[in-house]
Amino acid sequence: MGVRERRTREKEKRREQILDAARKLLLKDGLASTSVNRIARKAELSVGTIYVYFKNKEEIFASLQREGLEILHTRILAATADTADPEEKLRQCAAVYLQFNEDYTDYFDVINYFLSASRVFFSSGVKKSIDREGARILSCMAEMVGMGVRQGLFSEDRPGNFAVFFWASIHGLIQVRKLRHTLIENDDFTEFYMYSVNKLIDSIRRHG
Amino acid sequence: MGVRERRTREKEKRREQILDAARKLLLKDGLASTSVNRIARKAELSVGTIYVYFKNKEEIFASLQREGLEILHTRILAATADTADPEEKLRQCAAVYLQFNEDYTDYFDVINYFLSASRVFFSSGVKKSIDREGARILSCMAEMVGMGVRQGLFSEDRPGNFAVFFWASIHGLIQVRKLRHTLIENDDFTEFYMYSVNKLIDSIRRHG
Amino acid sequence: MGVRERRTREKEKRREQILDAARKLLLKDGLASTSVNRIARKAELSVGTIYVYFKNKEEIFASLQREGLEILHTRILAATADTADPEEKLRQCAAVYLQFNEDYTDYFDVINYFLSASRVFFSSGVKKSIDREGARILSCMAEMVGMGVRQGLFSEDRPGNFAVFFWASIHGLIQVRKLRHTLIENDDFTEFYMYSVNKLIDSIRRHG
Amino acid sequence: MGVRERRTREKEKRREQILDAARKLLLKDGLASTSVNRIARKAELSVGTIYVYFKNKEEIFASLQREGLEILHTRILAATADTADPEEKLRQCAAVYLQFNEDYTDYFDVINYFLSASRVFFSSGVKKSIDREGARILSCMAEMVGMGVRQGLFSEDRPGNFAVFFWASIHGLIQVRKLRHTLIENDDFTEFYMYSVNKLIDSIRRHG
DNA sequence: GATGAATGAGCCTTCATTCAT
DNA sequence: CATGAATGAAGGCTCATTCAT
Known part of the structure; x- marks a missing residue:
């Protein structure tokens, strides 16, 4: 025993x-x-x-990636618990992702590494568990969108698609971060980031 | 002489x-x-x-990156010359970037490589010329936005910022591409991409 | 019990x-x-x-070698049962060995591996049973030679020796196979092989 | 300069x-x-x-193999220079090969290694020079056969084929050497070897 | 300016075997 | 008998960079 x-x-x-x-x-x-x-x-x-x-060097990093996603997930849940406003929730998501990139730079890099890598590394097992964790985060965000739709604030038929779009955009924005002082007029990246996130939220806000 | x-x-x-x-x-x-x-x-x-x-292996790839950006620039100019409509121009930009990712995967990867790399490699010289080329593309897109503003179609105080935002977003979207069939509900990436690009354009469209 | x-x-x-x-x-x-x-x-x-x-990795392959020899033995028995002519029997043996090399390449390789290996691996037990199986094949061939002698077709005092000689030769011939297209003039290995086998048989044929 | x-x-x-x-x-x-x-x-x-x-580990051994073949070639030339009798020349070739196996066991093993290996290692360059050296030895032996034919001692249309056959056989015989005391009745391998070589020579001797 | 031989730490991975349980 | 985690040396090979010529 x-x-x-x-x-x-x-x-x-x-x-x-x-x-x-x-x-x-x-x-x-x-x-x-x-x-x-x-x-x-x-x-x-x-x-x-x-x-x-x-099995692999890659599997080690895959596990690490899953760890990173779990941290991210936890932080998102914590940060969005405070408010009931869908808009604010999404803004918090974005803020958490930026903060995550700062606090856990290398975890972010692992995630980014596998996102950027041209080849696919994992087969079935590990990959699935990573995807599951990623999916959890995305469905979490999709839920926020759905909530906004139900409250009449947002207009969106496919909350899931918007969640992916939202996340891909903020990921791209954070990547672009290193170009501040060169390509980005505005020296204050945070301000630029918030500006962009607001635009993203604008894009599903119900008009009229 | x-x-x-x-x-x-x-x-x-x-x-x-x-x-x-x-x-x-x-x-x-x-x-x-x-x-x-x-x-x-x-x-x-x-x-x-x-x-x-x-000086470096990296400097070689930096020059290559500049090349890639030049190709991209040329393609954008060509694709946006056909139409006078700012919205359509932006849509063409996005389409060109997606196509560029397909046709010149490796050039895209170089650009992405240096965008993803955690450290900064180049000093002054080479870097500046890369930035200049990148800036050219971005100001090209900023100009489209500005045109839209002048035509009363868009509402945007800082066209330059929007251009960066727009490009960062579509870059993130293309990176996320490999997640189709797993995280992205929609199997048709192109459709999802267009959906997203439309959202981005929505976000600066003047709402009456 | x-x-x-x-x-x-x-x-x-x-x-x-x-x-x-x-x-x-x-x-x-x-x-x-x-x-x-x-x-x-x-x-x-x-x-x-x-x-x-x-006891060893090698012992596993030794057993496999014995298996291979058993297959070979069975095939030889089957192929030589059809004819009563000693010459034809020997020719069949050679044909079977070539076919065995094709059909059970890896079994052939195991046999060849231990034949080529410079050191001796096994002690007593396993080795003996391999030798017994090998001896069975050789005595089978020796018997064919003996039969030919008794029929007055062959002239040979030591049928056992000839059997070893015969087998060693065809083994060498098959090994040399990969040199076709380079060292062997004749592109058709099978033809060359048959030519050689005939020569071997010629060498014990009674000349009158 | x-x-x-x-x-x-x-x-x-x-x-x-x-x-x-x-x-x-x-x-x-x-x-x-x-x-x-x-x-x-x-x-x-x-x-x-x-x-x-x-370029490769294999290329090192290839060079070594060529070295071995050169030694062998030299020895054959030296050993066959003494006699004018084709039969005796062939017998000397066989004797040299056996002696070569004893004196340069590992050179023999290299040759055998690449002969036994299931895959082909070298491409063009190195391979060609090996083959050239091997071909030189074989044509040397083919010449002896041709001489015998011309002298009316041998009957053989294709001296080249016989040379390959002869060499393959003695190679096989030497490989089988380690089976003395087990499969080979005769404890004296040299005697058995000579017996076999004589048989090989018998097979092209003109009868009648 | 141009050369290219030399470096040697480092890469990821495999392997037959042992031994405490 | 059976297990399977643990070993760690060794495998072949690559690489960006240097430096004497």
Whole structure:
């Protein structure tokens, strides 16, 4: 009884050990210089052991990505709980995403990495769980839109589509952030960001 | 006089030779597998010579990025010349960007690569010329917005900001493309893309 | 009694399970990429269990080699049953070996692998049974030679030696196969092979 | 003048340095445990340098194979110079090959390795030079056969084919060597080998 | 200016085997 | 008997960059 349980606990512990190391390296040195060998050294495990728990280098980052999405999800839920106003909720979502990019830059980078990568890395298993987490966030935002529609504030037939559009836009905006001082007239990125988010919300606001 | 001219011409020729090779490899094998050594071999020059003309591997790709932006610029000008309607012009911009992503995937990837990369690579020289090209595209789009404002179709105080917002959004949308069949309800990405672009245009349309 | 029997049966079953997996992998992916871990996974057993039943990775392949030899033996018996003519029998042996190389490339490779390997792997047990199977084939061929001698067709004091010589030669011929189009003038390997086999048979034919 | 020459000499020296190391390791530890890293260490060069001079691990062994073939060729020429008798010449060839297997076991193993390997390794360049060397040996033997034909001793339309057949057979015989004490009745391999070689020669001897 | 040989740390991954349970 | 987590050396190979010529 106890034996099997302990085994399972230990396995889970090892997984965490590896992910802890990977996360630390990722947050310290960035994606590019986080190699499997360094993760192993940091985790005080042998390289082989890493491959017992993760099929791939990519799977490690996939797990990390899922972690990042979970953090993001939690933060969105927390930030949107305060208000009942759909518009305000969406604004909060955008604010959270910007803040997430600042507080967890490398988690954002992982997400962005897999979004930018030309090839597809994961098959079934891991991928599904990532998508599920992403879908959760998006449906969360879709729900806000739906709420606005029901309250007569928004006009939108496909709340889900708008959620994806909204998220893709703010993701693009944050990416463009590094161009402030060069392409963006306005030096205050936050102001520009808010301006843009307002535009996005305008676009579903019921007119007339 | 003639000597100095010839020298300059030859230097420029060498640069082109290198960029030609880099571009070919980039378009054939993608960003990851385009190494300086392979560029040198393709260009029929020595590795050392590459480093005479370019400080960095990254600077080569920076020049390529500028090339990509020039192609994009040209295409935008061509596509928007046909119509006088500002709305239609913006729609054409978006269409061109999507098409550019399809036709010149690798050029798009270079642009995206440097947009996604966490660190800043270039100093002064090269960077400025990239920004200048990017700015040209953006001011081109800003001009469309301004035209719309002048025609009373759009309502917008800062056309430049809207241009950045518009471009950042469509860039994000195209990045999100690979999530079709998973997160995006709508299987037809083009339809979703057009839906989004219309929303973006809605957001500056003057509401009566 | 029944218990011991069952035990024995189960042990034998496990062995077969392992060999089945090893054979499948061998025939699918070839010798090089058939690792103990993969065999274990395929056999739905743990790696440790493999090592309960086989001392070595090499022992697994040794058993497989024996299997291959058994197939070969069966085929030789079948092919030579049709004719009573010793010469024809030998020709059939050669034809069967060539066909075996084509139909069971990987089995042939296993045999060749251990034949080519510089070191000796197995001690006593397994090795003996391999040799026994090999000897069976050779004595089968020796018998054909003996028959030819008794019929006055062949002239040979040591049929056993000739059998080894015959087999070694056709094995060498098949190995050399990949040199067709380069070293072998004749593009038609089968023709060259038959030419050679005839020469071999000529060499024991009684000259009168 | 002197500069370019020295460069070329130094390059050649490095190549030899690498091949020396590879050969030494090969002769000491065998094919399997001769890795590129170990070659580099032995040659007191960096791994990268190895790859400057050889495209592949396989190319190193290919060069070694060519070396082996050259040794073999030289030995055959030397051994067959003493006699004018075609039969005796062929017998000497066989004797040299057996001796070569004993004196340069690992060179023989390299040749055998590439003969046994299921895949083809080399493309054009290196492969051609190997084949050329192999072809030289075979045409050397074909010439002996031709001489025998001309002298009325042998009867053979296609001396080239017989040469390949002859060589393939003795190669197979030598491979089978390790089966002495088990499958081969006769404990004296040399005797068995000579018996076989005589049979091979019998097969082209003019009868009648 | 041009060359290109040299570097060597680092990449990801596999592997046969062991041993505590 | 059976398990399967753990090992860690080793595999082949790439790479951006330097520097003496």
